[in-house]
Amino acid sequence: MIRARTRRHAAAVAVAAAVPLLGGCGIRGTDVIEAGGPASIQAFVNPDYDMLLFFRSPDGGLNPVVRTTVPSDAVFGTEYLVSGEVEDSGVTEGPVPTEKVVRSLLAGPREKDRAAGLSTSLPAVRAGGTVAVERSSGGRVTARLPLALKGLDSTALRQLTCTIAYSQGGDGKAVVELTGQDGATRSDTCGLDLGNTGNVPTETEPRARPTPSGTTG
Amino acid sequence: MTSGEQRSRVRVFGLRARLLLAFLVVAAISAGTTAALTYREARSALLQTAQDTAVTSFRDRVQQTGFSLPLPREDLEGVLRDIARMGKPHPWVVFAEYGSIRASSGENPVSTVITPELRRAARANPHGSFERVVKDGVPYLTIAMPTVFKAGPDSVLPSGIVLYAVMRMTDEQLNVDALLMAGRDGALPGLAVALIPGLIAARSVLRPVRKLRQAALSMGSGRLDTRIPVRGSDELADLARTFNESTGQLERSVRELREAEERARRFASDVSHELRTPLAGMLAVTEVLDEDADGLDADTARAVRLISAETGKLAVLVEDLMEISRFDARAAELNADEVDVAEAIRKTLQNRHWTDDRVRVELPDGIRARLDPRRFDVVIANLVGNALRHGGAPVTVSLHTEHLGAEAHSPGTAVLITEVADSGPGIQPAVLPHIFDRFYKADAARTRSAGSGLGLAITLENVKLHGGTIRAGNLPGGGAVFTVEIPLHTEEADG
Numbered sequence: 001m002i003r004a005r006t007r008r009h010a011a012a013v014a015v016a017a018a019v020p021l022l023g024g025c026g027i028r029g030t031d032v033i034e035a036g037g038p039a040s041i042q043a044f045v046n047p048d049y050d051m052l053l054f055f056r057s058p059d060g061g062l063n064p065v066v067r068t069t070v071p072s073d074a075v076f077g078t079e080y081l082v083s084g085e086v087e088d089s090g091v092t093e094g095p096v097p098t099e100k101v102v103r104s105l106l107a108g109p110r111e112k113d114r115a116a117g118l119s120t121s122l123p124a125v126r127a128g129g130t131v132a133v134e135r136s137s138g139g140r141v142t143a144r145l146p147l148a149l150k151g152l153d154s155t156a157l158r159q160l161t162c163t164i165a166y167s168q169g170g171d172g173k174a175v176v177e178l179t180g181q182d183g184a185t186r187s188d189t190c191g192l193d194l195g196n197t198g199n200v201p202t203e204t205e206p207r208a209r210p211t212p213s214g215t216t217g
Numbered sequence: 218m219t220s221g222e223q224r225s226r227v228r229v230f231g232l233r234a235r236l237l238l239a240f241l242v243v244a245a246i247s248a249g250t251t252a253a254l255t256y257r258e259a260r261s262a263l264l265q266t267a268q269d270t271a272v273t274s275f276r277d278r279v280q281q282t283g284f285s286l287p288l289p290r291e292d293l294e295g296v297l298r299d300i301a302r303m304g305k306p307h308p309w310v311v312f313a314e315y316g317s318i319r320a321s322s323g324e325n326p327v328s329t330v331i332t333p334e335l336r337r338a339a340r341a342n343p344h345g346s347f348e349r350v351v352k353d354g355v356p357y358l359t360i361a362m363p364t365v366f367k368a369g370p371d372s373v374l375p376s377g378i379v380l381y382a383v384m385r386m387t388d389e390q391l392n393v394d395a396l397l398m399a400g401r402d403g404a405l406p407g408l409a410v411a412l413i414p415g416l417i418a419a420r421s422v423l424r425p426v427r428k429l430r431q432a433a434l435s436m437g438s439g440r441l442d443t444r445i446p447v448r449g450s451d452e453l454a455d456l457a458r459t460f461n462e463s464t465g466q467l468e469r470s471v472r473e474l475r476e477a478e479e480r481a482r483r484f485a486s487d488v489s490h491e492l493r494t495p496l497a498g499m500l501a502v503t504e505v506l507d508e509d510a511d512g513l514d515a516d517t518a519r520a521v522r523l524i525s526a527e528t529g530k531l532a533v534l535v536e537d538l539m540e541i542s543r544f545d546a547r548a549a550e551l552n553a554d555e556v557d558v559a560e561a562i563r564k565t566l567q568n569r570h571w572t573d574d575r576v577r578v579e580l581p582d583g584i585r586a587r588l589d590p591r592r593f594d595v596v597i598a599n600l601v602g603n604a605l606r607h608g609g610a611p612v613t614v615s616l617h618t619e620h621l622g623a624e625a626h627s628p629g630t631a632v633l634i635t636e637v638a639d640s641g642p643g644i645q646p647a648v649l650p651h652i653f654d655r656f657y658k659a660d661a662a663r664t665r666s667a668g669s670g671l672g673l674a675i676t677l678e679n680v681k682l683h684g685g686t687i688r689a690g691n692l693p694g695g696g697a698v699f700t701v702e703i704p705l706h707t708e709e710a711d712g
Contacts, residue, residue, distance in 0.1 A: 026397075027264065027356040027390055030349040032334050035272045035360075038343040039279035041376060043286050043366035052368055058317050059340065063377035064368070066286045116287040117317025171371040194343055194365055194373040 038194075051096045053105050054162040054192075055118040056155050062162060062192065065113055067104060069096050099131040101167040102143065105159065121156035123147060133164070139174045141165070149180030162190035232426070233419040240415030241408060248407045252400035260393050264349070267389050268358060271309070272347055275360050275382045278303050284364070288315040288378060297322040300380075307388065309360075312381040330357045330383050339363050339379045349386075356386040425453040429460060441468040486542035492535045496528070503528050530669070537671040541655070544678040551682050553587045558616060558633060561590055565597045566614075576601060579615040586633050586705050592679040599672045600637040600699050608639025608697050618705060631705040632685075638698040643691040652689045653677045 045052070049069045057063040106125045109118050129146025136142060143164050149157075157178070166172040177187040278300045297311045301322035310323040312331065319326040335348045339361035347360045360382040368374045428445050435443045443464060445457040503525035510518040543549045559580035566576055597614070604612040615636045644652060651657045656670040680687045685703035692698050 027260075027349065027351065027386060027393055029351045029356075032332075032338045032346050032348045034338075034344045034346045035268070036276065036345045038345060038363040038365045038375070039276045039380070040373070041279060041364045041366050041378070042283045043376060044283065045366065045368055052374075057377055061340075061377070063316060064286060064374050112289065113287050115290060116315055118287060166368060166372070166374075171369055172374075192374055193368075194375065 048095060051101045051104065052163065052166045053101070054159045054166075055109050055113055056121050056159065058117045058119075060155070062155070062158055063116075063118055064162075064166075064192075065109075065118065069100075096167065098133040098141075098143070098164055098167040101163060102131045102133070102145070102160070105163045106147070120159065121153055122159060123152075135168065140177065141168050141174050142177045142179065144179045145181070147180060148182040149178060149184040149186055150182055157186055157188065158190070161186075161188045162192055165190040233423055236419040236422065237412065237415045240411050240418070244408050244411030245404075248404040252404050256396050256400050259396050263392055263396075264386075264389060267386065268347055268349075271304075271307075271358055271382070271384055272345055272360055274304070275300075275309070275362060275380075276345060279362055279364060279380055284366075284376065284378060286366070286376060288313075288318060290318050290320070293318065293320045294322065297380075301382075304382070304384065307384050307386075309382040309384040312383070313378060314381070315378045328359075328381060328383050331359050331361075331381050335359055335361050335381075336379075339381075343375055356390055358382075358384045358386055360384075422453065425457060429457065432460065432464075436464060436467075441471055482542060482545045485538060486546065489535050489538040489542060492531075493539070496532050496535055499528050500532055534669040534671070537669040537675060540675055541671055541678065544675075544682075549678070549682060551592070552589050554590060555585055555587050556590055556593075557582075558584045558586050558588070558593075558635075561588070561593055562597055562614060562616065562635075565594045566601070568594075569598055569602070571601060571605070575605065575610040575612065577611050577613045579613065581616065584616060584618060584633065586703065588683065588703070589679075592682060596676050596679050596701060597635070597637075599676045600701075603672055604637055604639035604641075604697070604699075608641030608643075611640055613638045633703045633705050635701040635703075636698055637701075638692055638696055640696045643695055644689060644697045649689055653687070 043066060044050075045066055046068075050066050051069065053065045053067055054062045055065055105120075106122060106129075108120050108122070108124065125147050130144075131146060132144040134142045141164055143160075145160070160178055161176045162172065164176045164178075165174045168174050172190050172193050175187060175189050177185060179185045282296060282300060284296075293313060297313055297320060301309055301311045310321060310328070312319070312321040312326070312328050314336075321328070330350050330352055332348060332350060335346065338344075338346050340363075343363045343365060345360065345362050347358060350357045350359055362380045362382070364376045364378045364380065365373045366376045425445075425448075432443045432445050441464065444461050447454050447457045447461065503521075506521045507525050510521045513521065559582055562578065562580060566572060566578070601612055601614065613636075615638075617634055619632055619634055621630045621632055648657075653673050653676075655674045677687055680701055680703065683703045685701060687699065687701045689697065689699050
């Protein structure tokens with residue numbers, strides 16, 4: 001009886017040892033495994049005449065959209081533009097003014113943006129509202145907006161913050177202070193940028209770009 | 218010995234089988250473990266390489282592709298097909314997600330293989346990631362690649378475009394299967410090879426054991442000079458050495474015992490011989506004294522007659538001692554002759570003057586047997602004399618033949634049965650086993666008996682010499698009975 005028990009024990013031990021060894025012949029599925037950084041694509045952003053607008057994607061996040069201000073007779077970019085898309089601005093040199101960028105954002109997504117499912121959380125604003133932008137020391141930007149800040153959701157505020165921040169400088173890390181018509185103020189940074197996280201593969205520049213224009217107003 | 222060998226060959230869980238089994242188990246465990254571990258490592262290395270190649274090349278392809286933001290739906294599928302065409306190490310299907318746009322290089326814009334977990338991971342953090350999925354028995358590698366773009370010199374922004382690649386791992390499956398086959402094909406011949414050392418080890422253990430067994434058997438059959446050749450210095454050699462030493466000691470002890478016994482026998486024989494000559498002289502003197510006793514006064518006459526009687530007894534004792542010494546020295550010979558048994562018995566009784574009604578006979582005529590007449594005479598005389606002395610008259614001597622173990626087709630062994638029964642009180646059951654011992658006194662109080670104390674022992678030896686048996690017992694109605702069975706060799710020879 002004792003013998004039979006020891007024999008059974010030995011068999012159990014053998015099976016327990018064999019199962020992890022023999023377990024899983026062939027290819028088995030895995031969990032999600034992280035493998036390196038994201039892919040860095042070429043989006044052809046030229047800070048001299050392109051502006052970045054942030055709209056709301058269907059999953060609730062913010063998607064950047066590149067909108068160019070080049071006139072329709074410009075050689076570069078005509079094939080991308082439909083007539084009427086170009087902002088009616090006389091500025092042809094230097095970065096696009098922030099006031100203009102904010103007005104474009106408030107005007108909402110265009111047909112092309114909507115086709116990709118993008119929308120805005122900002123309310124429709126009457127044309128002609130004034131946008132005043134001031135840059136103070138320490139990378140701080142103050143913007144006066146022609147709409148009430150109260151009642152805006154967080155996505156709307158982030159749309160404004162990110163759009164203003166990226167219109168100001170290359171890295172979009174400026175602290176943005178928003179002041180609404182109702183006098184309410186909100187202060188925030190965009191926080192979407194991955195530039196300093198370190199795990200993004202640094203790519204060689206695919207094309208020559210102008211030097212950063214951090215000091216220009 | 219032959220039956221023993223057959224038994225050991227039939228034995229299923231003998232030493233050989235156990236040794237072979239142990240070798241096989243050890244070989245199987247080591248081969249299996251090695252194969253399994255090697256297989257696992259090789260498999261993960263194989264898959265690792267394939268996955269890393271796929272992820273890296275997918276990222277490279279995506280990075281070489283230009284996208285405009287927002288992503289136009291129109292020519293997206295063409296771009297995806299371009300990426301898919303350059304898939305490494307195998308062609309893959311590329312899926313893209315941007316806003317509400319879903320597109321792919323294949324037929325369906327949305328993959329059924331990509332899991333929600335992978336999608337969630339790609340949306341949650343900007344890292345490339347992959348997941349191996351087995352769907353319907355086919356392994357797939359699914360890669361998720363979120364994309365970023367440079368918004369400025371120090372600025373990298375997530376673009377919102379997530380690209381997925383789905384690749385069948387058919388070749389990897391084949392390679393992994395080949396690995397498994399190789400492991401199996403390597404392990405099985407390994408097991409077969411492991412049998413050879415197992416057999417050699419079993420042989421090296423079993424051969425000394427077999428020799429030991431043969432030696433023990435040979436010793437049991439009386440050959441005490443059996444020795445085993447000692448080879449090597451292992452435990453089995455120690456065992457063989459110990460066996461040889463023990464055998465040597467045993468042989469020495471037995472030889473000493475035999476020599477002592479021999480000396481004792483020769484001594485008894487010598488003593489009897491030395492006593493016979495003076496006794497012969499004494500007997501002659503006592504006969505003369507007996508004749509003259511009547512002329513002596515009463516006391517002297519009684520003394521003279523006592524001396525004469527005791528001298529006669531001493532002479533009988535010496536004769537019996539010499540007889541039994543001859544048996545012990547195996548010097549007794551059987552001078553067999555074909556005789557009429559009934560006639561021989563009658564002659565014996567006549568010679569002893571037992572012809573009155575104290576002895577009754579039941580002797581059928583015509584029974585002939587090969588007997589030594591003198592020894593048979595001693596047997597009958599001793600038994601009848603014993604019965605008359607210790608039992609009681611009348612004594613019955615009967616004779617018949619029997620076929621022992623007789624069956625319809627075989628006659629069995631024919632035996633001559635002679636029975637001597639008396640009418641006395643019988644033999645006590647405690648005495649029966651010792652009745653044929655030398656100098657055994659049935660009645661402890663009666664220390665002086667008329668016989669020498671060797672009569673039944675001599676009878677037993679004589680019957681044995683004839684190849685027969687003798688046994689003592691009691692009749693149901695009282696009285697002892699001695700039964701002598703002697704094989705009838707004549708009938709066997711005739712028949």
